[in-house]
Amino acid sequence: MNSYIRALAVSLLMIPVLAIIGATQTNAVTLEVMNPSGEIPPPPFHAPSSRISNLDGKKVGIYWIGKAGGDNFWNGVEELLNERFPKVQTVRYEGPFDLGDARAAELAREVDTMFYGVGD
Amino acid sequence: MRIIGVPADLYYRERISKERSRPVAEKMFDTMLASLTKPITPEEARPKIRSTGTENLKFTADTIGAAIEDCHQMFLANQWSDGLPFIPPTPERVKWMLSGTNRAPGEELGPISPRNGMATIEKIAINAVMAGASPEYLPVIIAAVEGLADPDFDELHFATSTGSFNLVIAVSGPMADEIGMNSGLGLLSYGNRANSSIGRAVRLAMINFGHTWPAQNDMALVGRPGAHAFLTFAENQAQSPWPSYHEAQGFRPDDNTVTLTVTGGYSTGNTGANIYGGGAVALVPPESILKSIASDITNVRGGVAADDSTGNLLAGNEKAVRSNYRKYFIVFNPEVAQELQSRLGYTRESLQEYLFETASIPYELLSAGDIDNVKRAIDIGYIPTDRVARFRAGLQPGGTVPMLSRPGDVHIIVAGGIPGYTMMMSYFLDGIYKPVAHISKLISGAQLTKTGR
Numbered sequence: 158m159n160s161y162i163r164a165l166a167v168s169l170l171m172i173p174v175l176a177i178i179g180a181t182q183t184n185a186v187t188l189e190v191m192n193p194s195g196e197i198p199p200p201p202f203h204a205p206s207s208r209i210s211n212l213d214g215k216k217v218g219i220y221w222i223g224k225a226g227g228d229n230f231w232n233g234v235e236e237l238l239n240e241r242f243p244k245v246q247t248v249r250y251e252g253p254f255d256l257g258d259a260r261a262a263e264l265a266r267e268v269d270t271m272f273y274g275v276g277d
Numbered sequence: 278m279r280i281i282g283v284p285a286d287l288y289y290r291e292r293i294s295k296e297r298s299r300p301v302a303e304k305m306f307d308t309m310l311a312s313l314t315k316p317i318t319p320e321e322a323r324p325k326i327r328s329t330g331t332e333n334l335k336f337t338a339d340t341i342g343a344a345i346e347d348c349h350q351m352f353l354a355n356q357w358s359d360g361l362p363f364i365p366p367t368p369e370r371v372k373w374m375l376s377g378t379n380r381a382p383g384e385e386l387g388p389i390s391p392r393n394g395m396a397t398i399e400k401i402a403i404n405a406v407m408a409g410a411s412p413e414y415l416p417v418i419i420a421a422v423e424g425l426a427d428p429d430f431d432e433l434h435f436a437t438s439t440g441s442f443n444l445v446i447a448v449s450g451p452m453a454d455e456i457g458m459n460s461g462l463g464l465l466s467y468g469n470r471a472n473s474s475i476g477r478a479v480r481l482a483m484i485n486f487g488h489t490w491p492a493q494n495d496m497a498l499v500g501r502p503g504a505h506a507f508l509t510f511a512e513n514q515a516q517s518p519w520p521s522y523h524e525a526q527g528f529r530p531d532d533n534t535v536t537l538t539v540t541g542g543y544s545t546g547n548t549g550a551n552i553y554g555g556g557a558v559a560l561v562p563p564e565s566i567l568k569s570i571a572s573d574i575t576n577v578r579g580g581v582a583a584d585d586s587t588g589n590l591l592a593g594n595e596k597a598v599r600s601n602y603r604k605y606f607i608v609f610n611p612e613v614a615q616e617l618q619s620r621l622g623y624t625r626e627s628l629q630e631y632l633f634e635t636a637s638i639p640y641e642l643l644s645a646g647d648i649d650n651v652k653r654a655i656d657i658g659y660i661p662t663d664r665v666a667r668f669r670a671g672l673q674p675g676g677t678v679p680m681l682s683r684p685g686d687v688h689i690i691v692a693g694g695i696p697g698y699t700m701m702m703s704y705f706l707d708g709i710y711k712p713v714a715h716i717s718k719l720i721s722g723a724q725l726t727k728t729g730r
Contacts (some may be wrong), residue, residue: 191403194331226293230298237302
């Protein structure tokens with residue numbers, strides 16, 4: 158009998174709680190929308206070339222797309238290279254944003270490693 | 278390739294001289310050295326391939342208003358909206374929008390720069406819903422996005438350049454009236470649903486397909502006039518004295534087209550937008566307007582001023598020549614156009630010829646470098662064959678050298694009301710990163726209008 162009364166009391170206490178949950182479930186609204194972004198296909202992957210272990214005696218290319226101001230930055234980089242690595246030979250290049258496969262192959266033959274700089 | 282970014286605030290602030298740039302180089306130097314000499318890691322050799330997700334999203338809240346607000350917040354955080362409220366693109370609204378076209382939702386139009394997200398008919402419809410468009414506008418929006426996605430059209434430069442360049446979206450053909458576009462007074466103003474939402478849908482398409490965002494990859498330093506909807510209007514054919522613009526571009530009279538043309542955002546001289554005429558005060562004589570236009574084209578010196586300062590896809594002679602010449606998109610208001618035709622007898626073609634000839638510089642005023650530039654343009658075949666003799670004749674004492682490469686570098690359309698102003702918008706003749714900066718696309722697949730089908 159006691160257990161019956163306890164069960165009844167618990168049930169009566171739960172009624173308002175269930176009512177609140179029920180009300181929340183009843184009033185909640187769900188808005189489903191479609192994703193507006195265009196899928197970006199995975200780009201073709203090219204593994205980076207292996208690195209040289211040090212710069213001593215190496216030819217380092219510096220390629221810049223020619224926007225005004227960038228030459229000042231690259232002049233600084235070239236000075237630092239020559240100061241810290243006296244045996245490094247720097248080679249400066251300037252040209253279009255997309256140097257193309259043929260020109261890239263030429264540069265690869267002319268230098269051991271290179272910086273390619275792009276910016277506005 | 279390993280990529281190192283020099284912080285923009287540091288680089289730009291100090292790039293003015295070698296002395297000021299040196300500390301920036303010092304700050305970056307160790308990182309740059311490491312990128313040359315540090316061995317390639319296994320992660321670099323075999324990176325995880327990522328693809329962007331495009332699944333539907335759900336927002337649950339106590340009220341529909343709260344759910345919409347959550348949607349707005351999330352879209353803005355994801356850089357999927359333009360900062361203004363938008364219509365949530367529910368599947369039901371997108372289906373409704375797609376009722377405006379008979380083209381398949383899955384049809385791919387191509388990637389949009391700079392990040393090359395794929396434009397599909399369904400994705401365009403989603404963005405059109407967000408923009409507040411009506412389904413009968415959808416074929417116009419699709420044609421505009423087709424222009425952006427055309428491999429020849431250079432949307433990359435104007436969308437990303439620091440120069441704050443802008444896009445003109447001009448609709449020509451009977452469909453413009455059918456869908457209620459404004460081609461008259463206040464043609465670039467607010468208050469017209471078609472003009473506003475078509476332009477906004479194209480803007481959202483650039484955000485969501487090109488994945489542009491201000492100060493991240495859209496580097497327009499001061500932004501653009503009409504940043505949310507570009508410069509979107511229709512041709513005022515009813516008051517034009519000339520055949521439609523799309524006919525002049527080789528389309529049939531009953532065709533409908535969207536023309537995209539890049540322009541400078543402001544009146545900066547080399548590229549930009551100018552207005553001419555007296556507006557409501559008085560009709561400035563068209564002769565005077567033509568002289569002002571010719572003078573402005575001449576002053577740019579597009580045919581002779583070698584400009585090697587822009588980094589672009591080209592090299593050597595071709596770069597120098599293509600960086601010089603400009604194109605002009607002139608929007609004559611109807612009153613001036615009617616005067617030009619009825620009193621002065623101009624056709625569109627004779628007007629183009631007039632500007633080609635008038636916007637010229639006497640040979641005696643050219644420097645040796647100027648003359649070399651013109652000869653270079655001829656030598657590399659940039660000047661059309663049928664105009665070479667004209668240019669060679671100009672390179673003689675007593676001659677004049679045109680600042681346009683050909684009369685067709687000036688595009689003429691009639692729009693605006695009476696009274697009105699004439700506008701001229703200019704940009705490089707060619708694209709910087711891709712071949713062209715001006716393109717017209719046929720509107721097709723319309724389901725809800727009599728034309729554009």
